[in-house]
Amino acid sequence: xxxxxxxxxxxxxxxxxxxxxxxxxxxxxxxxxxxxxxxxxxxxxxxxxxxxxxxxxxxxxxxxxxxxxxxxxxxxxxxxxxxxxxxxxxxxxxxxxxxxxxxxxxxxxxxxxxxxxxxxxxxxxxxxxxxxxxxxxxxxxxxxxxxxxxxxxxxxxxxxxxxxxxxxxxxxxxxxxxxxxxxxxxxxxxxxxxxxxxxxxxxxxxxxxxxxxxxxxxxxxxxxxxxxxxxxxxxxxxxxxxxxxxxxxxxxxxxxxxxxxxxxxxxxxxxxxxxxxxxxxxxxxxxxxxxxxxxxxxxxxxxxxxxxxxxxxxxxxxxxxxxxxxxxxxxxxx
Amino acid sequence: xxxxxxxxxxxxxxxxxxxxxxxxxxxxxxxxxxxxxxxxxxxxxxxxxxxxxxxxxxxxxxxxxxxxxxxxxxxxxxxxxxxxxxxxxxxxxxxxxxxxxxxxxxxxxxxxxxxxxxxxxxxxxxxxxxxxxxxxxxxxxxxxxxxxxxxxxxxxxxxxxxxxxxxxxxxxxxxxxxxxxxxxxxxxxxxxxxxxxxxxxxxxxxxxxxxxxxxxxxxxxxxxxxxxxxxxxxxxxxxxxxxxxxxxxxxxxxxxxxxxxxxxxxxxxxxxxxxxxxxxxxxxxxxxxxxxxxxxxxxxxxxxxxxxxxxxxxxxxxxxxxxxxxxxxxxxxx
DNA sequence: ATGAAAGCGCTAACAG
DNA sequence: CTGTTAGCGCTTTCAT
Numbered sequence: 001x002x003x004x005x006x007x008x009x010x011x012x013x014x015x016x017x018x019x020x021x022x023x024x025x026x027x028x029x030x031x032x033x034x035x036x037x038x039x040x041x042x043x044x045x046x047x048x049x050x051x052x053x054x055x056x057x058x059x060x061x062x063x064x065x066x067x068x069x070x071x072x073x074x075x076x077x078x079x080x081x082x083x084x085x086x087x088x089x090x091x092x093x094x095x096x097x098x099x100x101x102x103x104x105x106x107x108x109x110x111x112x113x114x115x116x117x118x119x120x121x122x123x124x125x126x127x128x129x130x131x132x133x134x135x136x137x138x139x140x141x142x143x144x145x146x147x148x149x150x151x152x153x154x155x156x157x158x159x160x161x162x163x164x165x166x167x168x169x170x171x172x173x174x175x176x177x178x179x180x181x182x183x184x185x186x187x188x189x190x191x192x193x194x195x196x197x198x199x200x201x202x203x204x205x206x207x208x209x210x211x212x213x214x215x216x217x218x219x220x221x222x223x224x225x226x227x228x229x230x231x232x233x234x235x236x237x238x239x240x241x242x243x244x245x246x247x248x249x250x251x252x253x254x255x256x257x258x259x260x261x262x263x264x265x266x267x268x269x270x271x272x273x274x275x276x277x278x279x280x281x282x283x284x285x286x287x288x289x290x291x292x293x294x295x296x297x298x299x300x301x302x303x304x305x306x307x308x309x310x311x312x313x314x315x316x317x318x319x320x321x322x323x324x325x326x327x328x329x330x331x332x333x334x
Numbered sequence: 335x336x337x338x339x340x341x342x343x344x345x346x347x348x349x350x351x352x353x354x355x356x357x358x359x360x361x362x363x364x365x366x367x368x369x370x371x372x373x374x375x376x377x378x379x380x381x382x383x384x385x386x387x388x389x390x391x392x393x394x395x396x397x398x399x400x401x402x403x404x405x406x407x408x409x410x411x412x413x414x415x416x417x418x419x420x421x422x423x424x425x426x427x428x429x430x431x432x433x434x435x436x437x438x439x440x441x442x443x444x445x446x447x448x449x450x451x452x453x454x455x456x457x458x459x460x461x462x463x464x465x466x467x468x469x470x471x472x473x474x475x476x477x478x479x480x481x482x483x484x485x486x487x488x489x490x491x492x493x494x495x496x497x498x499x500x501x502x503x504x505x506x507x508x509x510x511x512x513x514x515x516x517x518x519x520x521x522x523x524x525x526x527x528x529x530x531x532x533x534x535x536x537x538x539x540x541x542x543x544x545x546x547x548x549x550x551x552x553x554x555x556x557x558x559x560x561x562x563x564x565x566x567x568x569x570x571x572x573x574x575x576x577x578x579x580x581x582x583x584x585x586x587x588x589x590x591x592x593x594x595x596x597x598x599x600x601x602x603x604x605x606x607x608x609x610x611x612x613x614x615x616x617x618x619x620x621x622x623x624x625x626x627x628x629x630x631x632x633x634x635x636x637x638x639x640x641x642x643x644x645x646x647x648x649x650x651x652x653x654x655x656x657x658x659x660x661x662x663x664x665x666x667x668x
Numbered sequence: 669a670t671g672a673a674a675g676c677g678c679t680a681a682c683a684g
Numbered sequence: 685c686t687g688t689t690a691g692c693g694c695t696t697t698c699a700t
Contacts, residue, residue, distance in 0.1 A: 004693055005694065005695095014670075014671080017695075017697095018671070020695055020696085024695085026695090029669070030669055033669080047444075048448055049448070049693050050448045050449045051389045051692090051693080053694055054676095054694095055389050055676050055678090055692090055693080056676050056694050056695050057695075062449075070404070070410045070414045070417070071410045071611060073405060076405045076407075076410045080431050083430070084431070092429070092430070092445065093429040093430075094428060095413070095417065095428070096417070096426070107421075113336075113381050114384045115396075116383060116384065221611075247612075250612040250613060254613040257613075278584040278587075279591075280588075281614040281616070338676095339677065339678065349687045349688070350679090350687095351679075351680080351689090352687075355679090355680095360679090361685085362685050362686085363685070363686085364685055382678085383676090383677050385677080386677030386678040386679090387678055388678095388692095390677080390679050391692085392692075
């Protein structure tokens with residue numbers, strides 16, 4: 001075990017309190033003792049025990065982060081952005097990958113509470129009664145996919161409905177009328193909102209809504225892959241497939257290419273968040289791009305503001321950021 | 335603040351010790367009190383304070399993980415694998431992205447010590463005196479890129495020299511003699527070993543080693559991109575570029591494609607860890623594939639074994655796993 | 669400027 | 685079976 005404040009105190013024949021003050025530079029402290037304390041601390045390789053400090057201070061300088069899938073580049077960029085922003089302020093991440101599993105998310109949530117994190121940044125995964133009954137959501141900020149519950153909470157997201165509307169409009173402007181949608185579970189607000197935006201847009205453009213063209217599943221690769229499979233079984237292909245996230249889109253592309261369907265010549269594809277850091281993905285997907293790094297930064301700002309503001313009115317912070325549409329090469333003008 | 339053991343105790347007019355035992359099911363405890371304690375705990379929404387418990391038990395059930403870049407799919411898969419394995423055993427990850435920066439890594443390392451993690455899984459980033467002078471490395475397992483220090487420590491990695499040798503042999507077997515290498519800093523053992531493997535292989539094949547064909551930098555995209563740029567300035571192109579990791583390779587591909595160099599018709603590319611979960615990367619890179627998930631699992635096993643074995647001989651655990659070579663489509667037979 | 673003492677919430681002897 | 689006590693390492697009044 002490493003040296004403690006008490007060890008330093010005994011070594012110098014002074015009291016632990018004095019050592020603590022010397023180390024933290026708080027309260028009146030003699031310059032000479034202060035120096036001595038530092039010397040001995042060095043000598044004894046003293047490392048402050050943050051656990052003890054946390055217990056006393058009721059502050060862990062740790063933020064819990066729950067994301068659905070660290071291997072999805074969208075979330076890994078977000079994670080990195082959060083980490084970077086937090087480090088600047090002296091905080092750390094207690095990392096949780098829920099694997100898009102609500103049970104696992106719940107488990108992690110309880111765990112994070114027990115570990116007394118100062119706050120949480122959560123990307124939820126679907127239908128959850130968890131957050132409905134929580135006493136307070138005041139030190140939580142929800143990000144991207146926010147919970148569909150009827151109460152106030154802080155969040156950072158984009159206007160998914162509008163983004164889906166815009167994307168759909170782009171598709172229609174390119175001459176498409178027959179559009180299939182790969183859709184997540186509607187308990188996910190992003191899934192719901194993106195579908196609503198789509199519906200509203202086609203309606204505004206006089207295109208009839210056909211539920212048969214909505215392929216529901218999750219936000220996973222498999223959902224996109226299987227949806228494309230079903231689409232290919234139909235007699236007439238849609239001219240565009242709208243995937244609600246990046247991973248679904250990859251699944252669609254995979255399935256289509258297995259059947260030698262050319263994108264976008266045979267079928268166009270549009271989606272959300274088709275980030276390509278490698279520059280090697282082909283074709284370049286036409287996609288709504290959320291400002292993912294900024295989302296991470298804002299979430300951190302949001303949570304830390306809340307912590308700093310202490311017990312002053314716990315007001316929720318609602319952040320709706322802008323987005324862009326990356327034109328890519330997967331939408332054909334017809 | 336949430337309810338404590340003391341609150342439950344007072345509520346029931348029993349002692350905190352009894353409540354603790356009831357909750358933990360340790361020691362003799364009456365079935366009736368036990369039930370009552372549970373009821374009241376529920377009623378008061380008791381959440382055990384893990385910080386206090388940690389302080390007492392000298393155990394945080396938290397493992398520090400330092401990786402160079404969460405947005406590199408190789409590391410994000412590893413991270414997820416570690417998280418999954420740890421959760422099963424009731425541990426959590428304190429996550430640190432060093433951004434391939436040794437100062438940041440050092441900072442995180444100190445921080446993790448202070449936070450009393452029970453162990454660490456570290457992918458180091460280059461030259462570091464940090465680990466040389468540590469009193470003990472016994473609760474650390476190094477992964478992938480292990481530190482180049484002359485002392486014992488636990489690790490999980492592959493035989494990088496042999497893997498590079500095999501990859502080079504494959505290149506040579508395909509008729510190539512003029513091979514350029516995109517190389518990380520040699521203070522990184524993976525960089526060093528992979529270069530050594532390359533050198534040994536060409537030597538064994540009677541090909542002369544030409545230092546001018548080694549393009550040194552870091553493991554970053556930029557290094558690959560710039561190396562390719564320099565290569566294209568030469569009068570005669572190598573027939574193959576060997577990149578030491580995936581990200582470098584992406585940079586190479588990017589730069590080559592900007593100059594409309596066809597891969598592999600004009601220049602072949604081989605590398606390490608060209609993982610493609612999307613299935614959309616083109617061309618498919620010929621690449622050594624480390625068993626990244628298994629590396630994560632093994633690292634977890636390694637660290638937990640060490641923790642469980644307590645103070646019995648702290649023996650280091652050396653794990654060298656197997657690898658595969660993914661043939662891909664970026665190596666041309668000439 | 670420093671010491672003494674209490675206490676954060678929990679667990680683990682040791683009594684009874 | 686349960687109460688009491690001490691203490692994990694630290695900070696922070698309150699004295700001196």
